[in-house]
Amino acid sequence: MKFKYLCILVFLLFALNGCQTIEKKSQKAIKKENEKLSKFLQKSESNLKIVMGKPDSISHNDKGSKFLIYTQKKYNITCERTFEIDLNKVVVGFTSKGCF
Numbered sequence: 001m002k003f004k005y006l007c008i009l010v011f012l013l014f015a016l017n018g019c020q021t022i023e024k025k026s027q028k029a030i031k032k033e034n035e036k037l038s039k040f041l042q043k044s045e046s047n048l049k050i051v052m053g054k055p056d057s058i059s060h061n062d063k064g065s066k067f068l069i070y071t072q073k074k075y076n077i078t079c080e081r082t083f084e085i086d087l088n089k090v091v092v093g094f095t096s097k098g099c100f
Contacts, residue, residue, distance in 0.1 A: 037094045045089040
């Protein structure tokens with residue numbers, strides 16, 4: 001009986017350790033993505049387009065900001081990067097979803 005509980009305990013320890021490893025790897029990937037994209041902040045729209053290419057779509061908001069949206073698929077997961085461009089054609093923000 002004790003052997004059964006010991007096996008369950010060991011299994012749970014490995015499972016929890018595996019979850020922590022996945023969490024650490026995902027946080028590392030997110031940090032790397034944010035560092036990569038933050039290099040575009042306060043750069044011109046044309047500089048962004050030189051590096052990233054032509055956006056897949058463009059949208060605007062009521063305040064006059066423009067949003068350049070880049071999408072790509074990797075392992076059947078859609079990665080979407082959105083850059084906010086202000087009226088002076090400067091990158092002022094970004095978001096990233098599903099990118100690693």
